[in-house]
Amino acid sequence: MTFQEIIFALSKFWADRGCLLVQPYNSEVGAGTFNPNTFLRTLGPEPWNVAYVEPSRRPTDGRYGENPNRTQQFHQFQVILKPSPLEIQELYLDSLRALGTDPNKHDIRFVEDDWESPTLGAWGLGWQVWLDGQEISQFTYFQQCGGIDCKPISGELTYGVERIAMYLQDVDNMFDMEWANGIRYGEITKRSEWEWSTYNFERADVALHLSLFDSYETQCKALLGLSDERAKGGGLIFADADPLKRLVLPAYDCVIKCSHYFNVLDARGAISVTERQRYIGRVRLIARACAESYLAQREALGFPLLKQSSSRVNATAP
Amino acid sequence: MANDLLLEIGTEELPASFVAKALEAMPELCTKLFEGARIEHGTMKAIGTPRRLTLIVEGVADAQRDISEEVLGPPKSVAFDAEGKPTKAGEGFAKKLGKGAADLRLVSTPKGEYAAVRRDEKGVRSAEVLPELLARLCATIPFQKSMRWGVGDYSFGRPVHWIVALHGESIIPVEFAGVKSGRTSRGHRFLSPANADIASVSQYTDTLRKVHVLADPAERRASMYKRLLEAAQMANAELIEDDFLMDECLSLVEEPHVVLGGFEESYLTLPEEVIVASMRGHQRYFALREPKTKRLLPLYLNVVNTANDPQTIRIGNDRVLRARLADARFFVEEDRKVSLSTRAEKLAGVVFQAKLGTVAEKASRIRTVAEALAKRANARADLALIGDAAALAKADLVSLIVGEFPELQGLMGRYYAIAEGRDARVADAIRDHYLPKGAYDVVPSDALAAFIGTADRADTLIGCFGVGLVPSGSADPFALRRAALAIVRIALEGPCDIHVLATIDDAYNAYAAMDKKLAPLSDIRPKLDEFFRARLKAFYADKYAGDGVDACLAAWDGGSLRDLDARMKALAAFRTRPEFEALAIAFKRSYNIAKDAPAGDVDPKLLQDEAEKILAETFRRNRPAIEAHTKKGEYEAALSIVAKELRGPIDRFFETVFVMVDDTNVRDNRLRLLASIANTITQIAHFHVLTTQQTP
Numbered sequence A: 001m002t003f004q005e006i007i008f009a010l011s012k013f014w015a016d017r018g019c020l021l022v023q024p025y026n027s028e029v030g031a032g033t034f035n036p037n038t039f040l041r042t043l044g045p046e047p048w049n050v051a052y053v054e055p056s057r058r059p060t061d062g063r064y065g066e067n068p069n070r071t072q073q074f075h076q077f078q079v080i081l082k083p084s085p086l087e088i089q090e091l092y093l094d095s096l097r098a099l100g101t102d103p104n105k106h107d108i109r110f111v112e113d114d115w116e117s118p119t120l121g122a123w124g125l126g127w128q129v130w131l132d133g134q135e136i137s138q139f140t141y142f143q144q145c146g147g148i149d150c151k152p153i154s155g156e157l158t159y160g161v162e163r164i165a166m167y168l169q170d171v172d173n174m175f176d177m178e179w180a181n182g183i184r185y186g187e188i189t190k191r192s193e194w195e196w197s198t199y200n201f202e203r204a205d206v207a208l209h210l211s212l213f214d215s216y217e218t219q220c221k222a223l224l225g226l227s228d229e230r231a232k233g234g235g236l237i238f239a240d241a242d243p244l245k246r247l248v249l250p251a252y253d254c255v256i257k258c259s260h261y262f263n264v265l266d267a268r269g270a271i272s273v274t275e276r277q278r279y280i281g282r283v284r285l286i287a288r289a290c291a292e293s294y295l296a297q298r299e300a301l302g303f304p305l306l307k308q309s310s311s312r313v314n315a316t317a318p
Numbered sequence B: 001m002a003n004d005l006l007l008e009i010g011t012e013e014l015p016a017s018f019v020a021k022a023l024e025a026m027p028e029l030c031t032k033l034f035e036g037a038r039i040e041h042g043t044m045k046a047i048g049t050p051r052r053l054t055l056i057v058e059g060v061a062d063a064q065r066d067i068s069e070e071v072l073g074p075p076k077s078v079a080f081d082a083e084g085k086p087t088k089a090g091e092g093f094a095k096k097l098g099k100g101a102a103d104l105r106l107v108s109t110p111k112g113e114y115a116a117v118r119r120d121e122k123g124v125r126s127a128e129v130l131p132e133l134l135a136r137l138c139a140t141i142p143f144q145k146s147m148r149w150g151v152g153d154y155s156f157g158r159p160v161h162w163i164v165a166l167h168g169e170s171i172i173p174v175e176f177a178g179v180k181s182g183r184t185s186r187g188h189r190f191l192s193p194a195n196a197d198i199a200s201v202s203q204y205t206d207t208l209r210k211v212h213v214l215a216d217p218a219e220r221r222a223s224m225y226k227r228l229l230e231a232a233q234m235a236n237a238e239l240i241e242d243d244f245l246m247d248e249c250l251s252l253v254e255e256p257h258v259v260l261g262g263f264e265e266s267y268l269t270l271p272e273e274v275i276v277a278s279m280r281g282h283q284r285y286f287a288l289r290e291p292k293t294k295r296l297l298p299l300y301l302n303v304v305n306t307a308n309d310p311q312t313i314r315i316g317n318d319r320v321l322r323a324r325l326a327d328a329r330f331f332v333e334e335d336r337k338v339s340l341s342t343r344a345e346k347l348a349g350v351v352f353q354a355k356l357g358t359v360a361e362k363a364s365r366i367r368t369v370a371e372a373l374a375k376r377a378n379a380r381a382d383l384a385l386i387g388d389a390a391a392l393a394k395a396d397l398v399s400l401i402v403g404e405f406p407e408l409q410g411l412m413g414r415y416y417a418i419a420e421g422r423d424a425r426v427a428d429a430i431r432d433h434y435l436p437k438g439a440y441d442v443v444p445s446d447a448l449a450a451f452i453g454t455a456d457r458a459d460t461l462i463g464c465f466g467v468g469l470v471p472s473g474s475a476d477p478f479a480l481r482r483a484a485l486a487i488v489r490i491a492l493e494g495p496c497d498i499h500v501l502a503t504i505d506d507a508y509n510a511y512a513a514m515d516k517k518l519a520p521l522s523d524i525r526p527k528l529d530e531f532f533r534a535r536l537k538a539f540y541a542d543k544y545a546g547d548g549v550d551a552c553l554a555a556w557d558g559g560s561l562r563d564l565d566a567r568m569k570a571l572a573a574f575r576t577r578p579e580f581e582a583l584a585i586a587f588k589r590s591y592n593i594a595k596d597a598p599a600g601d602v603d604p605k606l607l608q609d610e611a612e613k614i615l616a617e618t619f620r621r622n623r624p625a626i627e628a629h630t631k632k633g634e635y636e637a638a639l640s641i642v643a644k645e646l647r648g649p650i651d652r653f654f655e656t657v658f659v660m661v662d663d664t665n666v667r668d669n670r671l672r673l674l675a676s677i678a679n680t681i682t683q684i685a686h687f688h689v690l691t692t693q694q695t696p
Helices: A003-016 A088-098 A161-169 A185-203 A206-224 A248-267 A273-300 B016-036 B088-096 B126-140 B201-210 B217-234 B243-250 B265-269 B272-283 B310-336 B340-349 B359-376 B380-392 B400-404 B411-419 B424-432 B447-466 B480-493 B500-513 B521-541 B546-555 B561-575 B580-594 B610-631 B635-656 B664-682
Strands: A048-057 A073-082 A108-112 A115-117 A122-131 A134-145 A155-160 A178-180 A226-230 A236-238 B002-011 B044-049 B052-061 B067-075 B105-109 B112-121 B160-167 B184-186 B195-197 B257-262 B285-289 B296-304 B351-353
Touching (some): A003 A048, A003 A088, A003 A161, A003 A178, A073 A161, A073 A185, A088 A108, A155 A161, A178 A185, A185 A248, A206 A226, A206 A248, A206 A273, A236 A273, A248 A273, B002 B201, B016 B044, B016 B052, B052 B126, B067 B088, B067 B105, B126 B160, B184 B201, B195 B201, B217 B296, B257 B310, B265 B296, B272 B285, B296 B310, B340 B380, B340 B411, B351 B447, B359 B447, B359 B500, B380 B424, B411 B424, B447 B480, B447 B500, B480 B521, B521 B546, B580 B635, B580 B664, B610 B635, B610 B664, B635 B664
Antiparallel strands (some): A115 A122, A226 A236, B067 B112, B184 B195, B285 B296
């Protein structure tokens, strides 16, 4: 199965089961979780079943295209099932069958792996899924997002598309894996890995990125009307109590930008250990402000998606 | 009548630590619930797999125990007023037991008349109370982290899918986490996904075994171990046993299967520990070695949940391991491009502790303290190597491979040191200064490693005490207790003695020379002295009697640890001698009486009784030898003289001489005699704190 056939197969599998198929987000994200289709939509009571590919950037993981298993950009296939159905593990195993992998012929294990994103103020419990010793997916029950308890709980399935493709094609080097039509992954990404690694580690302008971080943080707070004051219990204070007056989605894009610039600065070695925590705390704060505002907004709108009748995924394709 | 009870909670894959803790808690929780509900029961056993937590209780009574009792309340004067009518307090008491004022009666007790209520309650059938009890049990099982799922408001370690609850053959209707109980359990997720009905409690484990689930961890472990040994034998190899891996693998499978895999021989040029760490830490594979040469083989054993197609499983796992080993080789090759001494410069950027500076600074202090230790131990030859050993001891902490496998610290430093042609003892010290790593680990056999290891720990101890990071209760984040204990063991079991207080002073001065702000030495020193004494007390607790340990510690000056040990040994030997009991009592008496002795020497002219003359003369004659031995730390020899020479005279003295006579000169002289004996003996051990069978 080629790289692109895997994406087709997973897309078809989850679309057939009632997931909305959406496209990758158009800003730099470190994981599919950052996409507002996960981070914001998992908040609040509205059902939400969605699947998408997310090209994810991890500047510190870049290896100039020389490491067979590590790259600064890779693809996640992200599925959110909200609320998480009881048969979610079976659905997941069925999706492996859709990739031609018979779980009875392989060794499949659910190995404890709790997930936490300090910048997003999010955490969940779940597993890494091992296929014959290879981690191919992350499986997480979201417990908290943006510091807010998730209710209902979303199930997040994240497939490592490159890993799965390497496995199915039996290749040791990611760059040798076939994307489609005889074109190798490396033919498309190798130069880009070198350029981005060079940029992230050597060339990215530190002063520019520091100032971009500050600017987007300021912009985010302005779009939300977030005050620097805190309520007595530490609660956030917004200039306008009406959440519909806040521009939550553009504000959340600022969070994504800040997180990305932080990652570049980190790769560039421009952030010391002590500063690190402070930067993470700054991103977490604005992420939380977006989460609270989004939830308040949806509530003000009467949680429109609650009215949708198809609130559940189908266990089998129609 | 009684029947066995079964509760099985079926879940999604629970983490290993969750299962272990839940299985430990379930019998205890259930015992409490049954006790509260007056349900008699027999033995309880909790078993489980990653997908099920099961409690089996033998002989659970079919009905609650009846109650028939008189409950005493307040005294008559409180429960009734002057006219004999129940007071508010009396009524309240009756109400608490579900009764009315009319049920109050009076009973006489030895303490007077009291209000009482008679309670006779017939126990209801267990079937009526068990559903509620078991639901409560499910809800109270503790997990490190609980989770919610779906739309539910309940939480558990992982989502709950089914519950089997049986009392004998009957279903106990339990409702928990949106699941209703039945008798239907489930088989192995892949090998037997169909449902499995449990006919009765006694058939539980057999039924599950048929559907590829070994529910009892002990049985699963035995089966896994057997299969590992068989697979090793088939491969003409010897299994490298590993308790951590046994526990981990056990918790990942419901029925253990073993698959053999391998890797290219070219990777065997890596240090064996690196290969084992790659296989163990990341992939949980067991390593194998050649039975005769004991060398690592390019093979591994993988415990899996299903093995319908071992070849497919092997191909996948081999590929993963190949990538891991390629990574490890890359790390080692990269590491070797930089010399250890250049790498050590990076330690200037690694924080040891915020207030105590960097690891580079620590390394420089280790050198100072280790040199002082070597000088005190008269190990001139080692001095030349200490500089290198201290400078390189921590260098591998900033290597790529130790970044990936922290457990290889020291070991990789040694490997790199040998590779760049460093002195073999320096290389060994880089590895061995971490010894002992635990209570059962060996101590360094070479003095160089012992000096570096002691200096490293002393530096941590003084630094942490100096900035107030003192262990309290179970919290000891810098493992200071372990560090102190390691110093003790290095001194006693290693190549050279260590002086505790002198080492504390050296370590303190090393900080002072760097202008680190620690609390004054006069504050830290007594605290650390006390800290070490507490560790020593614990260390000796399982070797010698507690009072003997106290007696020796009290006489010890906080210096040489081997000196303390000699006292312990000598006293223990002394205690086995027939003279011990009588002498110990005599010394205690001497000490107690002589506490008020006036200063001055014994005047031979004032000695009157024969017995005191003999005692004084015997002591005068033997004292120089006893004290000479004591001074040289030859406590056995000193106590041997005491036993041989003093026993008779001192016994006779106390039998025949009355000390507290009216003549003050004679009395004071006798007190001085006893005081001088007590003083000499106390130099060895504080005999007066020993427990004796008779009291003096």
